[in-house]
Amino acid sequence: MATHAGELTATAEQAAVRVTNLHRSFTRTGGVLHGLDLEIAPGEFVALIGRSGSGKSTLLRALAGLDRGVAGYGRISVPARASMVFQDSRLLPWRRVLDNVVFGLEGRDAKDRGRTALAEVGLAGRERAWAHQLSGGEAQRAALARSLVRDPQLLLADEPFGALDALTRLNMHTLLRELCQRHRPSVLLVTHDVDEAIVLADRVIVLDDGVISSDVPVDLGSRRDPADPRFAALRRRLLNALGVDLDADGLVRDPDPDDLAPDRPDRSRGIDRKDPAAAAPVAAGSAR
């Protein structure tokens, strides 16, 4: 197990990820993470939701070791091989797709491994395309290939599908599910989309006020159908945990004007307010 600088000592025998009493603050007056505890088992897929500004990206960056210089303390243990995927692909546009995927990778077989990873994400034949020639969905596939080729024990994903259209997003759910079934990394996925969290994850955690306020297992088997009443019940429970008020039909109630007063936080900010019933059924991989 690798540890982030000066922070940790413990090895995680059962947990792939172990976070204990994590504090992070960008200002002297207020913190973002206030003693957060979290464990993720090997091969477990955890989705992280929370209102905008609650600290989801701050937590992911801390796990990735990308927050050097940010004030705070706590203990973090993560596997040695961890990869991160962002909302934008972060491909180098002046490099070819394959060169992006294997960038920084050592070994004589690096390009072969890169080609295999590209085939896995459905981009066989696009190896020599320039990165800037890819569509948004293709670029995210290439970003996934760039992570996979490093055989990560932990995949950190910060709204990786947030900029994609609805259909591409559904295709990416299927792809990510298949890749996780095959490679079985532990996953921590940040998303604003509660349905996406339920479709993909073994467990959904809610970040509120700097700590994990809810920790909800997704006990729906391998087929996750948004029209299933159990799916709807879980959606309602998670939206409630986010402070979103639903009416009897499962639609988001108009917020009470008092809740939007300047001195009161809008607790439903950043949440997908779509009609949940409109989402298409998607088989999910939690039977993993």
Ligand SMILES: Nc1ncnc2c1ncn2[C@@H]1O[C@H](COP(=O)(O)OP(=O)(O)OP(=O)(O)O)[C@@H](O)[C@H]1O
């Ligand atoms: N580099 C930074 N400097 C100062 N403040 C920061 C910095 N990064 C984040 N913050 C603040 O920390 C808080 C948490 O930010 P973070 O990006 O982790 O939230 P988030 O839950 O990921 O939000 P969103 O869902 O909108 O992406 C916010 O109030 C944000 O303004």
